[in-house]
Amino acid sequence: MVKNIFVKDLPNLIGNEIEDLFQIKDLQDRSGKEGQPFVELTIADVSGTLTARIFDDVEALRGKIERGRVHRLRMQVYQFANQIGLKVLDVEKVEDYDIRHFVPSSSVDSSKLEEDLKSFIRKIDNPQIKTLLKRIFIDDEEFRKKFLLAPAARFYHHNFVGGLAEHTLQIARVAEAISELYDVVDRDLLIAGALLHDIGKVYEMEYTPDIEFTDEGRLFGHLIIGYEFVSKKIHEIEVVNKFPEELRMKILHMILSHHGELQYGSPVKPMFLEAQILHFLDDLDAKADMFKKASDLRSESNTKWSEFSKPLGRSVFLGELEEE
Numbered sequence: 001m002v003k004n005i006f007v008k009d010l011p012n013l014i015g016n017e018i019e020d021l022f023q024i025k026d027l028q029d030r031s032g033k034e035g036q037p038f039v040e041l042t043i044a045d046v047s048g049t050l051t052a053r054i055f056d057d058v059e060a061l062r063g064k065i066e067r068g069r070v071h072r073l074r075m076q077v078y079q080f081a082n083q084i085g086l087k088v089l090d091v092e093k094v095e096d097y098d099i100r101h102f103v104p105s106s107s108v109d110s111s112k113l114e115e116d117l118k119s120f121i122r123k124i125d126n127p128q129i130k131t132l133l134k135r136i137f138i139d140d141e142e143f144r145k146k147f148l149l150a151p152a153a154r155f156y157h158h159n160f161v162g163g164l165a166e167h168t169l170q171i172a173r174v175a176e177a178i179s180e181l182y183d184v185v186d187r188d189l190l191i192a193g194a195l196l197h198d199i200g201k202v203y204e205m206e207y208t209p210d211i212e213f214t215d216e217g218r219l220f221g222h223l224i225i226g227y228e229f230v231s232k233k234i235h236e237i238e239v240v241n242k243f244p245e246e247l248r249m250k251i252l253h254m255i256l257s258h259h260g261e262l263q264y265g266s267p268v269k270p271m272f273l274e275a276q277i278l279h280f281l282d283d284l285d286a287k288a289d290m291f292k293k294a295s296d297l298r299s300e301s302n303t304k305w306s307e308f309s310k311p312l313g314r315s316v317f318l319g320e321l322e323e324e
Contacts (some may be wrong), residue, residue, distance in 0.1 A: 003098065005018055006045050006048075007048040007049060007050050008048055013204075014077050017076050017077070018077060020073065021097055022070070022071060023045060023070050024042070025043070025068060027040065027042070027067060037058050050086060050287030054294075056089075069209075073091055075087060078220070108166055110165075113166065117144075129192045129251075133192060148162060149162065150205065154212070156211070156213045160259075172194040175190045175194045175281055178281075186274055187275060188300060190278065192251055193275065195283065197258045198282075199224070201212060201222045203259070204225055205216065231250060234251075253275055257271065257275050259289040260280075287312070294307075294312060294317065304317065305318060
């Protein structure tokens with residue numbers, strides 16, 4: 001079912017019966033003034049949230065709902081006390097939907113992200129690295145699609161559709177610039193590390209449509225998942241052509257060490273220059289996105305500062321509000 005009606009559209013549809021896809025983020029059992037049971041739902045999509053209620057056939061309809069999932073809702077839109085009312089007439093859980101209708105997306109078009117990814121791979125000179133990156137991102141179309149949709153995190157940075165690709169490519173761009181400034185840097189190795197460092201996040205998280213950890217993600221984390229994934233791809237290459245052992249170890253080390261410190265989840269610290277640079281760039285891009293988010297949370301009590309940013313552990317100085 002194609003989604004045509006969004007939460008933001010519902011106030012303009014008072015007096016109509018509508019049917020479309022919405023996420024049911026929460027549901028609560030309630031009682032009316034005379035004790036009659038009803039269910040209160042929080043429905044949502046990418047445009048916002050509203051409250052809907054089930055008054056009739058309560059037990060049967062409630063039994064068809066799975067909290068947090070997307071459902072097809074048939075509702076009567078009405079007005080009471082100058083507010084919008086939504087009466088649920090029917091509900092059915094669905095599995096086939098466009099995640100971009102329920103989770104914010106990258107401001108960069110997916111086709112642009114895909115072309116930038118392919119462009120970096122085309123510019124790689126090292127034949128073994130190019131073969132590895134092509135096997136992962138070019139030859140495996142299904143994986144590439146998952147990568148381009150994946151988020152980079154649940155909450156703190158790039159937590160949106162396409163967030164992982166946006167984060168990955170930005171690190172690759174800065175890595176490319178740094179390799180031109182320092183001739184001691186192995187450009188191809190650093191670019192490979194940038195493109196592969198968070199690859200395990202494709203399987204660490206999933207959309208439900210909320211961003212949640214998979215069982216694999218909870219048990220192993222994206223560093224181990226990424227290490228295993230890339231190890232397998234290198235082994236597939238070795239069946240046909242020899243892959244240099246030292247290069248294999250360096251690429252896998254960069255995946256495991258990119259958090260920089262043991263207390264941040266890396267089992268080893270960066271042991272060579274490209275690994276150390278990758279750690280710095282990963283932290284830089286994540287922090288930049290956190291500061292960007294904080295700038296959207298300007299305090300009402302002191303407009304020169306943001307509200308407290310949990311991921312940064314501080315408020316951010318924003319300066320005077322610019323006059324329009």
